[in-house]
Amino acid sequence: MNTHLDALETRAPAEREAALLAALPTQIAHAQKNAPAFADALKAINASDITSRAALAALPVVRKYELLERQKASRAAGHSVFGGFSAIAYGKNMPRVFSSPGPIYEPEGARADYWRMARAIAAAGFKSGELIHNCFSYHFTPAGSMMESGAHALGCTVFPGGIGQTEQQVQAMAELQPAGYIGTPSFLKIIIEKAAEMGVALPSVKKALVSGEAFPPSLRDWMTERGVNAYQCYATADVGLIAYETSARQGLIVDEGVIVEIVRPGTGDPVPEGEVGELVITSLNPDYPLIRFGTGDLSAILSGPCPTGRTNQRIKGWMGRADQTTKVRGMFVHPGQVAEVVKRFPAALKARLVVQGEMANDSMALHVETQAAGQGEAELKAQIAEAIRDITKLRSDVLLVAPGTLANDGKVIEDARSYQ
Template sequence: MDQHYDKLESMTAAERKVYMDGRLRTAVSRAYRGAPASRAMMLETGVRPSEIKTVADLEKLPISRKTDLIDSQKLAPPYGGYYIGKPEEIERIFVSPGPVYEPLHSSKIEWFARSFWAAGFRKGDIVINTFTYHLSPAGTLFQEGLRDCGATVIVAGAGNTDIHIKTIKDLSVNAFVGTPSYLMSLIKKIEETGGDYRKDYRINKAWFTGEMLSPSIRKVLESDYGIDTYQAYAVTEPGGALAYECSDKSGLHLMDDYVIEIVDPLTGKQLPPGEVGEVVVTPLHNPHWGLLRFGTGDLSKMLIDNCPCGRTAPKLAGLLGRSGEAVKVRGMFVVPKQVETALAAVAEVGRFQLVVRRNGTRDELTLITELKSGVTANLELQNRIESVFQKTSIVKLDSVVLLPPGTIAADAKPVIDERKWD
């Protein structure tokens, strides 16, 4: 099954360095010429494109973050100065939470194909894709990658669990794409309603992204249900899968369509393999998107080894936490700054906190709000708060807690992540 997607996956270290440095020089030069935001950044920092010759030289440039991208698209709509090309040449526009608008020329999008190929997806597989197709690029990107591998895709999207269960049975689905918690919830519902998952369902492989695949859930899926599990690390703004598992499952191989740095979140300086830092991404694959050094806020470390699968790219050691305040819930980012902006429309609300907990295999998101003096908690106010939050974030709240004034400390963190990952 470890037949490689293409020859790039088995390049020597020297070949990969030449290949990546060459593509990086092209990307930086292209961004400087065609993306006003990147050109302004480089002029402000006094760095010429000719000074970025290798991946190590990226330290000379500052790191941009999701909040910067959101702000830039507000100041210079609609693409924030990162689009390279003529508007009439755009074929698709992806919308990710923020919102962030990402234009694309090419109608062929195989960006995730390597990760699906490494997980054994091939022609003859019937795959249910449970990621949303609505106001998010995830569903479409995954579908295109699966098709590039020859698999048949059921365009299910996020939706009704009962319909998904019926579809999986009726169409003899043998492969799943989604989050690990959602697959577990499907299996549990089948069993709770009297079904026999092992007897009546055929899913034997699963590809996950959007949330951590804990060792305990992987063990249950593989040992108890015979499902071969794989995970990929994807970030929307750079546009694709950054790293993916092979059958060895000892880390996630880096994609050659991106320059991936592990840096000190405070200084932006690159860290050596084995040290934990922030994942910073420069996309190389989309010639019309001039984003350089995008800070994901995710923490990981680089691994250098001789993988038995024969792929030679370095690996990421999974996700080890978050360096910033933005939090990923059920596969989507929730950004406190966005929540603050949304809640500004509710005059009765003061300070707030987001609390993320883990209930079994599902993330739960609670919004705690402090009411202003003289305001009484009521259902209408709670519904209004939920409504403005939903307009900002794709992730749906599980609960809203209304508290009296003075309850939340002035220096309290905007996000409390109480999840435990074994």
């Protein structure tokens, strides 16, 4: 299970970082030239200057809702369905187009293992020459194609099971004897339970790669007890593979084809290692060159190397959603507004806006971590309260707390109201 897909996984971290940063200026220049959305977003940027993580962090974050808005506007104007983010067009270089809720349309390029899923499939224990039962959807969303193309790159044969038809899934598994399953963890559980109900043994299904939903340890252990070693990966329809689990089961290893940043929600500012924030991805995919793409998902960087010998960064996995926008007394309040308040005060280290009470009778309190306690505290609180009103047009209480008081969970806005 510790066999690596290739030598990239065990590179010295400094070698990997140098290679990623060396590729960055070329990718940004490519995006500026071939993807109109980035030609616009990065028009003031000299690509040759982006040679460090600090320089990358100064570029704007393109969040998923902005991608959707730009796609909708572009389609309404009769232009590209991809909103100017794709560097390829219909034809031989784009064999498929997929749709995610929104709808957001994603291109699939013609290169082998376009979504880079072979790495995750190999880490889950699959080998060349095996049959994989793929239960991800093959229509509208790209999940089925993502996994199939990765399996083919690994040298595996695929049964395109898709979703539903549980009894037929059991029959196919019993007769074809696949080495394992790929799909959502909940559907694998349904299949295992259905097989038991039917009295059908599935002795060949000993491993699985799951994704698309939460995979709690309790469900993992339930599968292990039934002879299936299941591992998870984190991927999106925009980026492809972002990170994958290994036999060490200590976080998820970042894929070799992306640059990962963790930023404070509502901003583009990287947070210290270990702090929870929004995952921002820069993809080195030339066909769909997303630069600082905000996934809207929360995670954190884990310190130290993986026991399997893989040397890339590790993340904790999916930890919730970063878009915590909420409505207070008829006004939307965004994480970016909280960040703007914090930036006005050097003494403010971190903040969380807590909304309490009941709908239509709610109140806000901004909890601010600061070392500036004691003398001058009342003045600072008054100034912060004024800034909140200036930025959000709403009144808020201000509570000053010691550094390290706020939970490390990525929340910038906490909706603690009663909805009963």
